[in-house]
Amino acid sequence: QVKLVESGGGEAQAGGSLRLSCAASDDSVSSTNCMGWFREAPGKGREGVALIRTDDGRTIVADDVKGRFAISQDNANGTVYLQMNNLKPDDTAVYYCAAGLDGCFRSMVVHTPSRADFDYWGRGTQVTVSS
16 A cells, blocks of 8 residues: 655745655555656646656656756655745645556656556645745
8 A cells, every 4th residue: 555645835925935745655665666746726637747757767847837846756765855946826736746656657658747657646735826
């Protein structure tokens, strides 16, 4: 069973920064090889933000956050981070951590985070950006 716990959400002013963390349970670290972040704003569907293929560190970042957001990992403690800079009010959403077992295969084909690659989800953390 993969358990994911997000932290680091909160409020920020436009132009500010936040860093989200996703801690995976000890027994899931060795089985998952694709970690990602998605977000869901009120009235909108869940969209991919960024992912990392944990075996080789390859990343994909969605076009609308490219240059502002970055994903990274700390394999020693099974944690994935989402660094969010130059935040905008449109970034306001619940952010979800996700994990998959297939090496982000489909996402690598379409060059954007795909929900089809993820089997496990955290409960989400709220990010609110004010203008």
